[in-house]
Amino acid sequence: MNETELRALFDEIDTDGDGRINIVELAEGFKAEGARGHLAEEVKKAMTADANHDGVLDFDEFRTLLK
Ligand SMILES: [Ca+2]
Ligand SMILES: [Ca+2]
Numbered sequence: 001m002n003e004t005e006l007r008a009l010f011d012e013i014d015t016d017g018d019g020r021i022n023i024v025e026l027a028e029g030f031k032a033e034g035a036r037g038h039l040a041e042e043v044k045k046a047m048t049a050d051a052n053h054d055g056v057l058d059f060d061e062f063r064t065l066l067k
Helices: 003-013 023-032 039-047 059-066
Strands: none
Touching (some): 003 023, 003 059
């Protein structure tokens, strides 16, 4: 995934457009992507990318997650 695609995906998941992805947006995003497995587990896994522990994923953290 290149930078443009990453940004597009980020914007898609960031439904309120505040530039950060919170847990609710993450869960909705996973649902929209048709994530298999346990949603809560997927979200928990994704939040390990929250490097500064502020409870939301900014674009840098999101990028790290998908690398
Ligand atoms: Ca948001
Ligand atoms: Ca963060």
